[in-house]
Structure formats: C-alpha cells, structure tokens
Amino acid sequence: MARDLLKINKIAISKAICYLPNPLICSIIIILSVIFILIPSYIMEFFLYQATIFLLVLGAVVFALECTKRIEERQTERIF
Structure with a gap:
C-alpha cells in the first residue's frame, strides 16, 4: 500500500509542478520530492502520510490559483 501511495505522490508532484507559476516553488517541490523518493521504504511509511497531506494542500492551492485565473x-472577456 505504501508503495502505491508513493507512486501516486510522484505522479501528483509531477502534475503539480506543471501548474505552478513560480520557479522557486517548483525547485523547492522538486527538492522535497527527491528527498521523499530517496528515503528508504521503511522510513517512508512514516513520512508518507505527511507527504500525502502536503500534496493535498498543494493540489488545493493549485486548484485555487487556476480557478482565480479563469x-x-x-x-x-466580459469587459471587452
């Protein structure tokens, strides 16, 4: 189960990076994702839930940014 969540987190991180406007935020997320990927799996099970919460919050922020942009x-468009 932990390995499946890790794969989902990797995909979510890669998708979230595409939508982030600030390159600094992108680089921070890349560094964090590398740290989470390099941690051994027995330690990862402890940190995996924190990483999942982080990605959920990140997804909510990206969704809010997209909504406000649209x-x-x-x-x-209505003004012009």
Whole structure:
C-alpha cells in the first residue's frame, strides 16, 4: 500500500509542478520530492502520510490559483 501511495505522490508532484507559476516553488517541490523518493521504504511509511497531506494542500492551492485565473479571464472577456 505504501508503495502505491508513493507512486501516486510522484505522479501528483509531477502534475503539480506543471501548474505552478513560480520557479522557486517548483525547485523547492522538486527538492522535497527527491528527498521523499530517496528515503528508504521503511522510513517512508512514516513520512508518507505527511507527504500525502502536503500534496493535498498543494493540489488545493493549485486548484485555487487556476480557478482565480479563469475567473479573471472571464471577467476581462466580459469587459471587452
């Protein structure tokens, strides 16, 4: 189960990086993902839940950024 969650986290990190606007945030996430990937699996089971919570929060932030961006685009289309 822990290995499946690790694979899901890797995919989620790679998808989230595509949507982040700031390169600094992207580099921080890449470093964190490398740290989580390099940790041995018996330690990873302890940290995996924290990584999953981190990715859920990150996903919520990315979703909120996308929503606000689309709302702003629609408002500017209505003005013009």
